[in-house]
Ligand SMILES: NC(=O)c1ccc[n+]([C@@H]2O[C@H](COP(=O)([O-])OP(=O)(O)OC[C@H]3O[C@@H](n4cnc5c(N)ncnc54)[C@H](O)[C@@H]3O)[C@@H](O)[C@H]2O)c1
């Protein structure tokens with residue numbers, strides 16, 4: 001009897017401590033500036049695991065989940081996770097405004113993924129209008145928000161978003177990003193496997209865009225220095241450039257990369273939030289308006305601050321082979337951007 005009372009007392013003490021800890025944590029969290037992140041396309045293959053990963057990030061205190069499919073069910077499911085993050089589900093065209101209002105970051109995953117045999121560019125006609133609509137609303141309702149575009153074809157729809165925002169009277173090139181982090185994540189993974197080291201320890205800039213030969217990993221700047229001959233580099237470059245196809249083929253008609261993309265997007269969102277908070281973070285590559293090359297948009301390593309891009313580190317030093325690859329990428333990217341601009345003229 002006495003033993004049981006003692007147990008109960010200890011249990012109560014533990015619970016009280018836990019409650020006090022939680023109260024002090026949530027107080028701390030409301031005192032420091034934390035972030036509302038909106039995921040548009042949240043019910044999809046990328047959206048759901050991205051939402052889950054963001055729920056576990058202490059910098060996210062409110063998660064707005066929007067989709068043209070209902071987000072009620074998985075939103076409720078997420079809302080039971082014991083983090084301080086509040087989940088706000090939104091549904092359909094009419095609620096997009098509410099989802100965007102007050103958001104510090106808007107991650108756009110809305111749109112079709114490709115099927116085997118299709119290029120990313122094949123998705124343009126379906127996805128460009130979706131991106132245009134969301135970008136236009138962000139410009140009007142949350143002009144200070146940082147916008148990450150995951151929807152394909154990234155190489156063209158980022159230009160669509162920029163034009164849509166210009167039309168809406170509010171475009172800030174420092175706040176608009178095509179998310180190319182998955183190419184970096186793949187590069188780290190494949191190089192780590194090849195060199196038998198942890199992928200976390202691999203740093204490599206992947207510049208250009210996000211499709212085929214527009215993806216240019218700069219092996220000459222790999223840290224630690226890459227160990228392997230030209231043939232080996234060419235094979236890994238090819239694998240990074242066709243990583244998306246590898247997944248599309250393996251999923252056999254059931255979509256494209258979702259989990260690895262969610263991981264990459266969560267990492268990129270974290271880097272943006274650290275920038276907003278003024279915290280240091282290793283540079284991340286993203287596809288942004290740029291004068292690094294002749295292409296209007298180009299991915300290079302970036303540092304982030306409270307207004308989005310703090311510093312564009314530009315093109316890293318490159319060897320002759322890498323310079324040639326960049327030239328090929330630039331020619332293709334100029335066409336992709338022009339396609340986006342042309343679409344918005346119509
Ligand atoms: N940038 C990258 O590295 C990368 C990586 C993987 C996938 N993608 C792209 O991301 C996109 C999404 O992929 P997924 O696998 O999540 O697809 P999915 O079909 O599983 O999910 C897309 C979601 O978008 C929603 N949606 C469609 N139109 C909408 C609108 N107007 N407003 C709000 N929501 C809308 C759909 O209802 C769906 O839930 C695709 O275009 C895909 O090609 C990009």
Ligand SMILES: O=C(O)C[C@H](O)C(=O)O
Nearest residue numbers: 114152243244245256257
């Ligand atoms: O390949 C795709 O269509 C999806 C994405 O762009 C990827 O690289 O996995």
